[in-house]
Amino acid sequence: MDWIEALGRGTISFVTETGQASLTLWRSILAAFRPPLGFRNLMKQMEEIGVNSIPVVLITATFTGMVLALQSHTGFRRFNAESLVGTVVALSMTRELGPVLTGLIVSGRAGAAMAAELGTMRVTEQIDALATMAVDPIKYLITPRVLAGMIMLPVLTVFSDIIGIAGGYVISVRLLDANSGIYLRRTTQYLEVNDIMAGLVKAAVFGVLISAISCYKGFNTAGGAQGVGEATTRAVVISMMLILISDYFMTAFFF
């Protein structure tokens, strides 16, 4: 009956890890309200997570919008609904693909970097050094990253949405001979504020998840260089999974 033992052990470790990660996140949020406010750190993290992700997010979003237009056009033509491509691209980008793909990209880019950076600090005793200088490592390291994730992911998603829709427009009008005026009208015709806002709320949640998980994994690294590599990989995998899982539940909630 080894598998029951393994299942039990797995469940206990899963619950323990989830609990510890949640407590760390909670502590980091509480720490945000204690002075000093750490503005400089926050700005730096916003640049790391947000500004430095812009190039890769723009490229991803452009091609996503383009392929979305291409796929829906060729697919919908089967039942004469090509005129709806503009609507499909707009709704898909703002409600789903904008936030989710941006989240996945940033998780791979910034999430991995956060886990690796904190993991390296842990194994070189830099985190202990912070504690010995009476600086709360969670407040100094994790709080700015969580806040930056929460702020910058929606910002990146806005870029994503715009560029994605633009990409879809270019493909449809230039390549697939759609009428420019009609396409633009379709884009906004059925688009509601709720679509955009829900997408941005999702993005904020993804931002917090990415930072919280990556920082938690990095912070609790053990075992030298190999441990850092492991922590980084697990941080990215878990973040991505949680993005997709929470995406379903948030979608069900909003729509």
Added chain:
Amino acid sequence: MSEQSVVIELSDLHKSFGAHQVLEGVNLEVLSGESVVIIGGSGTGKSVILKHIIGLLAPDRGKVLIDGTDLATLSEERLSDIRKKFGMLFQSAALFDSISVWENVGFALRQHTRKSDAEIRAIATQKLSMVGLKGVEDKMPSDLSGGMKKRVGLARAIAMEPKILLYDEPTTGLDPIMADVINNLIGDLKQRLSVTSVAITHDMKSAYQIADRIAMLYQGKIEQVGTPEEIRNSNDPVVVQFINGRASGPISVL
């Protein structure tokens, strides 16, 4: 002569990690202004003792008292306050990679005081010159050699002029000349700043040079405490084997 107060008191410390029992009843007192060096083999728990002193670890049994206060009774906030009395030099210096040398040295000042960047930089430069480093303020830690990193770490540890200094293997990994430089610096600081200090090392030359008293850790307990003279002339076979660096004797490694 004024009576010296007990600054650090370790009372019956027990600590285990999983099944591995590391400390089995450590008792040690460190008096104000004194320099105590803890010696012992690698992996015997010397670092663990140091981490207990500054509250990074909590004992399974026993007490750690700093200036009479039991660390276990303190909230995170109060523990944080107590840590401001300390400066610690880590084995590989543990400098923060993402900021420059002067920002490292002035780190505690930036976090705990309202001084301007210019003032902090000036203080950092002064501390760096105390450890014999000039012109490195704007370098990044990755640009430095091992010996320089240790000296920057030392400058960082003394930046807030702490009462108590902790040294984790200060000369390990350094060439003999640099090791002597560090030993001299430690002795120098002791004179100039009248700090209480606890160092852990397995470098006997260093121990004899910087210690007022030497304590040997063996099998989770303090085997013997004494002045360098007393330790040098010890009759305890465990101590004798260690300080003379003999492979054979009561201490078995294999």
